[in-house]
Every structure is written in C-alpha cells, then in structure tokens.
Amino acid sequence: MRCCWTLCDIPRPPEGAGLPMQQHPSYGRACGSLGAEALWLEWREGRRTLGTAQVLARQLPVVGRVALLSRGPVWRPDTPRARSETAMAELLSALGQGHRAVLFTPEAEDGSPVLHGGMIPVMTAAHVARLALAPELSTLRAGLAPAWRNKLAQAERTGLRVTETSLPDNPGHWLLGAEAAQAQARGYARLPPAFARAWARSGRTLLLAAEGDRGPLAGILILIHPPWATYHLAWTSPAGRRLHAHTLLLWRAIERLKEMGILALELGLLDTERTEGIARFKLGTGAAACPLGATWLRAPGTGSVARIARLGLRAGVVPQTARPSARG
The missing domain is CATH 3.40.630.30 (Gcn5-related N-acetyltransferase (GNAT))
Structure with missing residues (x-):
C-alpha cells in the first residue's frame, strides 16, 4: 500500500x-x-x-x-x-x-x-542518555548511582538557594554568556545562544540557578517538548563545583519535570572517549544509553x-x- x-x-x-x-x-x-x-x-x-x-x-x-x-x-x-x-x-x-x-x-x-x-x-x-521519568520520585532517587546520590545529599545540606524561571528573551542573560565563554575555553561545539532565545519565544523552557551571596554559582537550561524534555546547556563556577550545585540543579529539574507530566529527559549524546566524566555524570542519574x-x-x-x-x-x-x- x-x-x-x-x-x-x-x-x-x-x-x-x-x-x-x-x-x-x-x-x-x-x-x-x-x-x-x-x-x-x-x-x-x-x-x-x-x-x-x-x-x-x-x-x-x-x-x-x-x-x-x-x-x-x-x-x-x-x-x-x-x-x-x-x-x-x-x-x-x-x-x-x-x-x-x-x-x-x-x-x-x-x-x-x-x-x-x-x-x-x-x-x-551514537548513543543518547535518556532518563525515564514515569517511575515514582523515590524510585528515581534510589536509581541514582551511589556517588551521584551522595553528592546530591551533600548539596542539599548546604542550603543553596535555587530559583526556577523560564529563559527571558535577553541576549545578555548571564547563563548564556557564561556558557558561551565556557564553550570557547573548552572548545566544544553547540547551538548558538540565539537558538535558546528563539526557542524561549515560542516554546517552553525551565531555567534553574543556584545563587550565592555574590551571584550565581551554577545554572542549567531545559528545553521542554512534551512528552519529553532536553537538557540543553549548563554552567558551574568553581565554588559551585565544590558545593555540587550542578547535581542539585539537575535533581530539582527532574522533580519539576515530573510535576509537569514530562515522561523522559534527554541528557545529550554520550562520548566516553573524549568526555568520560560528563558521560558518567549523565548515566549516574539512572539514564539509559539509547542508540x-x-x-x-x-x-x-x-x-x-x-x-x-x-x-x-x-x-x-x-x-x-x-x-x-x-x-x-
């Protein structure tokens, strides 16, 4: 036919x-x-x-x-x-x-x-890391890698202030600027900041930031495309890394996406040869390596x-x- x-x-x-x-x-x-x-x-x-x-x-x-x-x-x-x-x-x-x-x-x-x-x-x-969000939150937490879960518990005890907003249509937004400088320093390719702003104008976003006394310590941006969502970009300061702020923000994002009814969160491509630590962090959430x-x-x-x-x-x-x- x-x-x-x-x-x-x-x-x-x-x-x-x-x-x-x-x-x-x-x-x-x-x-x-x-x-x-x-x-x-x-x-x-x-x-x-x-x-x-x-x-x-x-x-x-x-x-x-x-x-x-x-x-x-x-x-x-x-x-x-x-x-x-x-x-x-x-x-x-x-x-x-x-x-x-x-x-x-x-x-x-x-x-x-x-x-x-x-x-x-x-x-x-290639493979992409995909975390299924259908299970109960307690089940998702139990499915975290032990080291990932320990860092999350440490971050929760610090009392970091976490804010949740959508991405504003602002070319000078601090997270876009910080991540662009990070990409240039590390030499990795990604979509330009204008893409995230264009998405925010017609679609849904979730921006989480960890705040310190002197400004942001870390931030992540999630693009929402029901029934899935995508982890788009992130940045963490040296102080934020010491406090495991990135781990806390990603867990808070998982909590919020579940509340929205999102069924899966994609964490990006896996490259265990050039970025083994990043791949380990993604899989530590309990995400599956999907071909x-x-x-x-x-x-x-x-x-x-x-x-x-x-x-x-x-x-x-x-x-x-x-x-x-x-x-x-």
Missing part, C-alpha cells in the same frame, strides 16, 4: 509517541530564526496519524538546497515495521526530488546493513556509491555501518 506524505501547517505527532527535540515544532521555529526553513509532513490514514516528520531545509552556496531529517519520522507506536519502512522510503524519495542533497538520521538503528535507496552512511551511530541511527547522505553520485557498497556487502568486503556500542 502506498503511503502518502502531505505538508501540514500544524504538526500533530502520533498519539503515544515519544518526541525528540529535533522533531518538535519549537525546534523548527528556532532553527527558522537562524536561517533554515522548517517543513512539516504527516502520513495519515483516515483520522489516524501514523507518522510525522519535521524536515529542515537550507540553501547552501554551490551545493544548492539541502534537506535534513533528524531523529524522525515519529511513528505511531503500533505501526508495523514493514509499513514504516515503506513510508520512510517514500518520504526520502520525495525529499530527494526537491533537494540537491538529503541528510537523514533515524531515531534508532536496527543494526542491519540496509542502504536506504541510493543513500550512503556518512557518520556512525540512535547512523547519518545517511543522498546526493548526486551517492546512488552509484551505494550500489557498489551493496555489492561489497554481499561479497563481505565492505564493513557494515557501525553499530552503537556501550561506550557511545
């Missing part, structure tokens, strides 16, 4: 599906403020929505129009795998007709060496490469796309 994807103005993800940040309308609108165009598509049968996809498009010099489908489509949980694979293939084919290149990262990797219709893998799969799919590319010439690769796979001379490992 053919699956028909149609453009829509107001995306309504399938009932019961999880929703990664990259597939939420607030993400599309925020990226739109940075020069991208968000396209929302849906696959419906009667009154039922079986799948939705948020695609970002951008015109690049020399290359032309490029489409990015990241961590989508979002499927209705009871959609048969064979049907979702057919729908995926038709969506990628349609995107290929209107774009010079298509980049595609599925939500999960099935481990099979499937080459998606003329697409070639350009980046191996994502590899990133695939479709562009002029990749069809030929994909055909050669398929022949190589059959002959056993081309390695399969790397599967996610426990190390992320």
